[in-house]
Amino acid sequence: MGILLDLKTTGALEALLKANKESTTEVLTEPTVAEMKDLFKVMLGVCMRNINGLAVHPDVSLESIMIDLELMGFFEVSASSSTHHKRRHDLVYHTLDVVYHIMGLEKLCADNHIDMAEMMMGALFHDLCKTDDYIWADEGSIHAGKKVNKARFVSNPNKQLGHGTKSLLFMAKWFKEVPVSIRSSILFHMGPWVDEAPGDKANAYSNAVSKYFGVLIIHTADMASARGV
Numbered sequence: 751m752g753i754l755l756d757l758k759t760t761g762a763l764e765a766l767l768k769a770n771k772e773s774t775t776e777v778l779t780e781p782t783v784a785e786m787k788d789l790f791k792v793m794l795g796v797c798m799r800n801i802n803g804l805a806v807h808p809d810v811s812l813e814s815i816m817i818d819l820e821l822m823g824f825f826e827v828s829a830s831s832s833t834h835h836k837r838r839h840d841l842v843y844h845t846l847d848v849v850y851h852i853m854g855l856e857k858l859c860a861d862n863h864i865d866m867a868e869m870m871m872g873a874l875f876h877d878l879c880k881t882d883d884y885i886w887a888d889e890g891s892i893h894a895g896k897k898v899n900k901a902r903f904v905s906n907p908n909k910q911l912g913h914g915t916k917s918l919l920f921m922a923k924w925f926k927e928v929p930v931s932i933r934s935s936i937l938f939h940m941g942p943w944v945d946e947a948p949g950d951k952a953n954a955y956s957n958a959v960s961k962y963f964g965v966l967i968i969h970t971a972d973m974a975s976a977r978g979v
């Protein structure tokens with residue numbers, strides 16, 4: 751079953767379009783956390799059914815991954831502390847938004863023989879690292895030697911290094927095999943600002959794009975979401 755047909759069959763595509771459309775209005779009709787969790791789960795299920803070469807470890811299932819994500823705070827934390835999607839639950843919101851933007855690049859993906867399910871998988875996990883990047887700071891608490899004037903998510907002083915690499919590291923708990931195209935899209939989703947490339951970052955990014963065009967797709971969708979397009 752093709753991914754778009756699978757998405758339509760499950761109702762996820764319609765839900766995603768609805769959630770995104772509503773979130774851009776002035777009316778308070780943003781998707782609830784429960785709706786976003788359901789949508790994420792449906793999409794991950796679509797990926798797990800459609801991607802060749804994706805394999806989970808023994809005893810890992812869609813259900814167990816969802817439980818782990820919950821425990822990691824994936825549905826709770828923000829997607830940043832100071833730039834975009836700073837609110838509680840914004841990591842999953844941003845994640846779904848990136849998938850939405852990828853769906854809008856469907857023709858570009860098709861013209862370049864990019865597997866949409868692989869792109870969706872990359873989007874779903876590209877910022878998994880952020881479950882370790884941010885912690886909640888109450889108003890009046892001390893963070894980085896300063897008093898926090900307004901409760902918000904702040905950078906975790908004890909976070910592990912890395913961004914794309916950290917997302918891949920966390921994913922390894924569940925997946926024993928992930929296609930290299932997906933791993934590349936996650937590793938280089940920051941584009942020319944990729945943390946993991948010492949030296950000429952722009953060159954490292956462009957080399958990655960020339961090998962796996964999906965890197966450009968993920969980076970473009972991520973930027974579009976981060977900038978509120």
Ligand SMILES: [Fe+2]
Nearest residue numbers: 844876877972
């Ligand atoms: Fe992102």
